Amino acid sequence: MRILAYIFRRLLAAIPVLVGVSILTFLISHAIPGDPARLIVGPKASKEAVESIRKEHGLDKPLPVQYVRYMAGLVTGDLGQSIRNHRPVTRDLADYFPATFELTLASLVLCLAVGIPLGILAAVRRNRLADHVARVVSVVGVSTPVFWLGLMLLLLFYRHLSWLPGSGRLDVTSAPPADITGLYVLDALLAGDWALLREAASHLILPAFCLSYVYLAVITRIVRSSMIAVLGQDYIVTARANGLSAARVVLKHAFKNSLIPTVTITGLSLGELLGGAILTETIFAWPGMGKYVVDSVNSLDFPAIMGFTLVASAAYVAINLGVDVIYAFLNPRIRY
Amino acid sequence: MRFWTILCCLVLLLVGSTVYAADKDTLVVSVSSDIHTLDPGVSSDNYDWRQIYPCYDRLVKYKVENGKGSTEVEPMAAESWTVSPDGLTWTFKIRKGITFDDGTALNAEAVRYSLDRTLAIAKGPADNIGAIATMKAVDDYTLQITLKNPYGPFLQTLATDGASIVNPKVASHAVDKDLAQAFLAEHVDGSGPFKVVEWTRGQRCVLEAKPKYWGGAPKLKKVIIRFMSESADRRMALEQGDVDIAENILIDQIPALEKNKDIVVNRYPSQMVEYVYVNCQNTKLSDARVRQALSYAVDYKGIIDHVLQGNGVQMRGPIPEGMWGHRDDVFQYTRDVAKAKELLKAAGAEKLELTLIYSERRATWEQIALIMQANLADIGVKLNLELMSNPTLRDKIDKADFELCLGAWSPDFADPYMFMNFWFDSKNAGLPGNRSFYKNDKVDELVRKSATLSDVAERKKLYSEAQDIIMKDAPYIFLYQIQTIVPLRKNVKGYVFNPMLESMYNFEAISKE
Numbered sequence: 001m002r003i004l005a006y007i008f009r010r011l012l013a014a015i016p017v018l019v020g021v022s023i024l025t026f027l028i029s030h031a032i033p034g035d036p037a038r039l040i041v042g043p044k045a046s047k048e049a050v051e052s053i054r055k056e057h058g059l060d061k062p063l064p065v066q067y068v069r070y071m072a073g074l075v076t077g078d079l080g081q082s083i084r085n086h087r088p089v090t091r092d093l094a095d096y097f098p099a100t101f102e103l104t105l106a107s108l109v110l111c112l113a114v115g116i117p118l119g120i121l122a123a124v125r126r127n128r129l130a131d132h133v134a135r136v137v138s139v140v141g142v143s144t145p146v147f148w149l150g151l152m153l154l155l156l157f158y159r160h161l162s163w164l165p166g167s168g169r170l171d172v173t174s175a176p177p178a179d180i181t182g183l184y185v186l187d188a189l190l191a192g193d194w195a196l197l198r199e200a201a202s203h204l205i206l207p208a209f210c211l212s213y214v215y216l217a218v219i220t221r222i223v224r225s226s227m228i229a230v231l232g233q234d235y236i237v238t239a240r241a242n243g244l245s246a247a248r249v250v251l252k253h254a255f256k257n258s259l260i261p262t263v264t265i266t267g268l269s270l271g272e273l274l275g276g277a278i279l280t281e282t283i284f285a286w287p288g289m290g291k292y293v294v295d296s297v298n299s300l301d302f303p304a305i306m307g308f309t310l311v312a313s314a315a316y317v318a319i320n321l322g323v324d325v326i327y328a329f330l331n332p333r334i335r336y
Numbered sequence: 337m338r339f340w341t342i343l344c345c346l347v348l349l350l351v352g353s354t355v356y357a358a359d360k361d362t363l364v365v366s367v368s369s370d371i372h373t374l375d376p377g378v379s380s381d382n383y384d385w386r387q388i389y390p391c392y393d394r395l396v397k398y399k400v401e402n403g404k405g406s407t408e409v410e411p412m413a414a415e416s417w418t419v420s421p422d423g424l425t426w427t428f429k430i431r432k433g434i435t436f437d438d439g440t441a442l443n444a445e446a447v448r449y450s451l452d453r454t455l456a457i458a459k460g461p462a463d464n465i466g467a468i469a470t471m472k473a474v475d476d477y478t479l480q481i482t483l484k485n486p487y488g489p490f491l492q493t494l495a496t497d498g499a500s501i502v503n504p505k506v507a508s509h510a511v512d513k514d515l516a517q518a519f520l521a522e523h524v525d526g527s528g529p530f531k532v533v534e535w536t537r538g539q540r541c542v543l544e545a546k547p548k549y550w551g552g553a554p555k556l557k558k559v560i561i562r563f564m565s566e567s568a569d570r571r572m573a574l575e576q577g578d579v580d581i582a583e584n585i586l587i588d589q590i591p592a593l594e595k596n597k598d599i600v601v602n603r604y605p606s607q608m609v610e611y612v613y614v615n616c617q618n619t620k621l622s623d624a625r626v627r628q629a630l631s632y633a634v635d636y637k638g639i640i641d642h643v644l645q646g647n648g649v650q651m652r653g654p655i656p657e658g659m660w661g662h663r664d665d666v667f668q669y670t671r672d673v674a675k676a677k678e679l680l681k682a683a684g685a686e687k688l689e690l691t692l693i694y695s696e697r698r699a700t701w702e703q704i705a706l707i708m709q710a711n712l713a714d715i716g717v718k719l720n721l722e723l724m725s726n727p728t729l730r731d732k733i734d735k736a737d738f739e740l741c742l743g744a745w746s747p748d749f750a751d752p753y754m755f756m757n758f759w760f761d762s763k764n765a766g767l768p769g770n771r772s773f774y775k776n777d778k779v780d781e782l783v784r785k786s787a788t789l790s791d792v793a794e795r796k797k798l799y800s801e802a803q804d805i806i807m808k809d810a811p812y813i814f815l816y817q818i819q820t821i822v823p824l825r826k827n828v829k830g831y832v833f834n835p836m837l838e839s840m841y842n843f844e845a846i847s848k849e
Contacts, residue, residue, distance in 0.1 A: 034727025035734070042380025042460035043730060043767050044748065044758065052458050085372045086521050095537045151568055159572045167569050168539060172562050172578050173358050176536055285564040287370075287538020295370075300727050 002335070003328060007321065014317045018310060022074075025309040026067050029302050036083050036300040057083055070306065079310070080303030084296065089307035092292065097311070098182025099169060100288035103280075104273040105183075106208035107215070112266070115216045119223025119262075123231060124250055134220055141217030150210045150283035157206060165203050167285035174199060207284040211277050215269040222265050226258035233257075259330050267323035271316040358580070360848045361557035363828070365841065366570040366579040370538055370563045375520040376500035377453050380460030382746075382839040385497040387541055387561060390843045392500035392526030395428055395447065396491060398750070398834050400842075405834025407607075407659060407750035409495050413442060413527075423486030423790045430477040434527050434550050436503040442527050444473035449504040451481075453515050461498025464748055486788045488795055489751035495836070496749050500526060529554045529844040538563060543843065555830070555847035574599060574823060580848065581824045581831070583839060586699060587645050593823050603647065604833040606820040607656050608746040612692070612708075612813035613771040617736050620690065625683040627810035630740075631669040632676035633715045634708060640816050643703045647821060651814035653803045654755045658835055660792065661752035661799045667807040669814070676715040689718040694742035695726040701742050704815075734767040740813075743771060750836045756783045756799050760806060774811035778802075 037054040038045075054060045058069060073080055079089035122134035157164040165171060169184055177187040177196055184200035230236065231254050239249045278290035289308060296304035328334050358364045369383045376388050395414040399406040411417075414428040434442040448471045455462050467487035472480045483490060493499065502525060509519035524532045529549040534542040541561040545554040562579060564570045567586045574582040575596055585593065594601045614627050621627055636650045649657065653666035680686055692708060694701045705721045712719040719740075724732075732738045747754030758769030761783050765773050779802050786798035820838065824831060827849040832842050 032725070032727065034725070034731045036727075038730060038734065038767065039727060040459070044463065044769060045380065045460040046463050046466075046768060047766075049458055049460060049463060086378075086517065092537075099538070151566075154569065154572055159576060162576075166573050166576065166578060167564055167566075168562070170539075172364050172540070172560060172573075173362065175534060175542075176539070282565050283569060285539075285562075285566070285569060287536075287563075291538065291565065298726065 003325065007325065010321050010324070014314075014321075017317060018313055021313045022071070022306065022310060023067070025306055026063075026070070026302075029297075029300070029305045030063055030066075032297075032300060034300050036302065039299050040083060057081075070303070074310075079307040082296075082301055082304045084299045084301040084304065089303050092304060093289075093307055093311055094182070096287060096289050096292040099286055100274060100277075100281075100290070102183040102185065103204065103207055103211060103277075103286060103288060104270065106204045107212035107273060108266070108270060110208055110212040111216045111219055111269070114212075115219030116223050116262070118216075119220045120227055120250065120255065122220065122224040123227030126228065131224075134224065138217040138220045141213045141220075144213065146210060146214065146277075146279045147283060149213060150207070150280060153206045153210055154283070164206055165199070167207075167283070169203055169286065170196070170199055171203075207280050207286055210284070211273065211280045215273070218265060218269070219262060222261050223258065226261045227254060230254045230258040256330065260327060263323055263326050263330065267319050271312075271319045274315045274319075275312045358560065358578075362560060363556050363558070363581070363843065363846055363848060364560045364562055364579040365581040365583070366562045366564045366573050367839070368563075368565055368567070368570070368584045371535065371541060373521040374524055374532060374535070375517055376497050376502065377450075377457045377461055377515070378459050378517060378521070379497065385837075386840050387532060387543065388497055388500065388524065389528075389837070389840050390530040390543065390559075391524040391528040391532060392502065393434065393442065393528050394496075394499050394501060395430075395494045397495055398836055400832050400834075403832060405832050405837070407834075407836055409491060409750070413447070413501055414494075417491075419790065423788070424483050426481045426483070426490065427474070428479045428481070430479060431550075432477055436505070436525060436527050437531065437546075438503065438505060440503055440505055441476075442501055443476045444479040445476075446504050447479050447501050448473055449507075450502040451499060453502060454498045457515055457517065461496065464493045464496045464498050467493070486790065488787055488789050489749055489753045492749040492751045500528075502526060530559065545844075549844070551844070554844040556843060559843050571823075574825065577825065580828050581822065581841070583822065585821065585823055587647060587821070590645075590647075590821055590823070598826050599823055600826055600828075601821060601823045602831075602833070603819045603821055605649070605658055605835065606746070606818050606838060607659060607835040608744060608818045608820070608838060609651055609656050610698070610704075610742070610744045610815045610818065611651070612815065613733065613738070613741045613743055614811055614813060615736060615739055615741075615773055616775070616809075616811050617773040618739050620685070620688060621739060623683045623685065624809050625679045626685045626688070628669075628808075629676040629679040629683070629685075629715060630712070630717070631810045631813050632672045632679065633711045633717070634669070634813055634815070635671045635711050636669075636815065637671070639704055639707055643700050643707070644816065644818070647819040648816040649819075650816050654759055654806060654812070654814065655752045655799070655803070656755075656817045659747070659750065659752055659755070661756070661796055663800060663803060666800075666803050669807075669810070671711070673714050680715060680717070686716055688716070689720070690739045691720040691722055692740040692742065693722045693724060693729060693732060693738050695724060695729045697726050698744065704742065730767055733771050736766070736773050741771070746838055747836070752795075752799055753787055756802060757787055759812070760802065772811040774809065776805060776809060779805050779809075 037050045037059055040053050041049045058066060070080060082089050082092055118134045122131040125131050158166045177184060177191050177193060180187050180190055188197035188200050236254055239253050278294055281288045281290045293308045371384050371387055373379050373384055374388055376392060393413040395412060396409040397412040399408045399410045413431055413434060415431045417426060417428045419426050430444050451465060467483045467490055468481055469484040470482045474480050506516040506520060506525050509516040511518055530543040530545055533544045543559040545557050547553040570582040571585055571589050573579045590601060593599050614621055616622060640648045652668045653663055655662040692705055694705050709719040709721060733741060758764055760774055760779050762775040762780055764770040782798045782802040786795045789795050829847050829849060830845045
């Protein structure tokens with residue numbers, strides 16, 4: 001019960017955080033010199049045309065009035081209308097967020113599936129071959145520019161070997177599955193369309209690998225160092241002395257205790273990934289949030305920028321809360 | 337371990353998936369940018385027009401002569417037209433038998449409704465047809481348009497996207513008096529050879545051919561526009577055969593594509609020009625001799641040969657080659673350091689320091705800015721370079737808050753008005769066109785007069801006289817006219833480039849072997 005009260009308190013505390021974020025984003029995005037009305041009508045349009053657009057979108061009103069109007073809409077769940085494409089921002093986010101979410105989930109699975117075992121192996125076999133391999137993998141991961149890696153992956157696996165499909169969420173000729181969750185793999189599964197499922201999943205491999213590689217490197221290093229710290233503890237020596245198998249000692253007793261830093265880093269990475277990965281999305285023509293927000297900034301689409309920032313901040317808040325709750329499960333000594 | 341085995345099996349299962357290229361009835365075009373809106377009355381963007389244009393008919397269309405796109409227009413939905421001697425009243429006979437998808441007839445009322453709608457929306461496209469004062473359907477198939485003043489380019493403006501003929505029934509989709517803008521932003525309702533059947537944001541837009549199109553059934557059944565923002569990605573997809581046409585491939589990737597036997601790289605002289613706005617209002621640049629010196633300092637040939645790798649020609653005068661009114665004999669600046677220094681000395685501006693602003697809109701601009709910096713250093717002018725975002729840059733241009741600025745321009749309709757009046761008429765000062773804030777009363781008089789006439793020979797004469805004055809005043813540094821490069825798969829036939837329809841395709845005539 002206490003944990004529920006804690007979650008409730010944290011959710012309440014999130015409200016001022018989000019309001020603060022909204023004010024800051026609003027001020028910063030309006031401080032960019034440039035006229036969104038002019039961007040809508042095109043450079044050759046007359047001054048009258050610009051003026052009429054400014055009025056239509058309420059851009060002629062003073063900033064505080066614009067902000068209050070925006071917030072009034074927000075309370076009713078209205079994120080405003082995009083200046084660029086005249087659509088409700090909520091609809092835009094509903095279109096772009098699932099792509100990012102699907103890619104993020106796939107990357108996260110890859111990251112943890114490879115990063116954790118590699119980190120454990122590196123810690124257990126410290127300064128031996130496995131450790132060196134893990135180190136090389138990590139250093140290469142941290143230092144490889146994503147745009148280069150992405151292009152190389154495409155060049156090798158798509159262009160030359162033809163093992164995997166090129167960019168995009170589906171093949172050029174395929175129509176998306178019926179929109180249920182927006183996650184193509186899941187939607188194809190729900191529709192029972194196996195060919196489409198296979199296609200959507202195979203389209204995920206390269207971008208997910210590209211995106212996860214940097215985070216994988218970080219997670220490997222964190223798991224390794226925290227495992228090394230734990231493996232040196234007295235209770236591990238005791239466990240070993242009691243004749244427990246090496247696997248049991250490492251995976252059951254040591255690993256669980258080394259998880260807290262890993263969960264922290266994973267949470268932070270997840271937050272970052274959900275904000276969209278502009279480079280990976282650009283290279284793999286992945287229609288996600290990163291690309292959307294960059295286009296919005298370029299056209300000074302204030303409602304879109306605000307909508308994105310609020311959603312991304314809310315995701316961050318939720319993930320941090322989730323991480324804190326997981327702490328309590330991992331270490332019963334942590335109480336809220 | 338079990339988890340790992342499952343993961344590996346899964347990956348193996350997915351690897352080696354066959355990539356299906358589109359069949360012969362389907363054309364796939366990979367493009368760099370998504371669409372913003374499908375409404376012809378709203379969009380000022382060629383990337384939107386790419387999809388909108390083939391879905392609608394207009395009164396007139398650009399001619400194709402000997403397989404080449406022309407800037408002249410011919411009848412489309414209009415069968416014929418007449419114009420009153422004072423140039424004010426235009427009467428169009430509308431072709432009978434054209435219908436929209438729901439069976440509604442395309443008649444004089446439909447044309448009136450569409451043009452009126454674009455004017456009422458009052459966004460970018462409205463400016464192109466802004467000369468219209470009143471419209472009247474004389475009978476079902478005769479439309480009379482009266483202009484505010486005689487306007488030379490009027491007929492040409494009817495070939496622009498904003499003059500597309502929309503089914504008047506869309507009015508029933510209007511919400512809050514928005515003239516059906518919300519509806520037409522995501523749907524099309526025209527009588528053109530294609531219609532949009534799917535638009536998955538950020539991914540693709542699918543056009544389906546109408547076999548009963550009055551102008552003849554398109555050869556293709558379907559066109560898929562695939563949005564891919566990365567040039568290298570588009571190139572790979574083209575080489576792999578997943579797409580048939582790839583646009584906006586970076587110049588440095590073109591030579592590799594040319595070596596591929598399955599790909600044809602076509603080059604076309606475009607009407608897209610790049611130039612430098614010289615702010616004539618700025619005290620440092622108000623003396624024409626200083627501006628001439630700058631024009632003499634630039635190494636035009638070097639820029640074209642090395643930055644554009646030969647894919648362009650130096651501009652001669654403000655009107656590009658291929659547009660009527662262009663003069664082969666008008667004065668052209670070439671690099672002459674001694675002359676430039678002399679002019680600066682005479683103007684008493686030997687210790688000049690200027691700033692050139694530019695954006696990342698073109699990959700080539702950084703290099704051009706650097707070359708200009710070196711060129712101007714040769715004549716003793718220190719040039720500072722300032723890179724900024726496009727919205728910021730546009731804001732500065734509009735407020736005359738700059739000294740020199742790199743820019744690009746392409747005409748919306750095929751008339752020298754797009755250059756001569758937009759760039760030099762002092763009424764258009766600022767972002768709309770006269771971005772150098774140039775003011776010369778004689779030039780104002782000449783270009784304004786020319787705009788009101790319909791006799792091409794007479795108009796040519798006036799523009800010609802204005803060009804001589806302009807070249808002396810040097811309000812812009814006229815850099816080059818770009819070549820548009822369109823790489824396509826060898827089996828794509830029937831593509832015709834039209835310099836007026838940049839990034840737009842004649843899908844109705846394209847086929848695949």
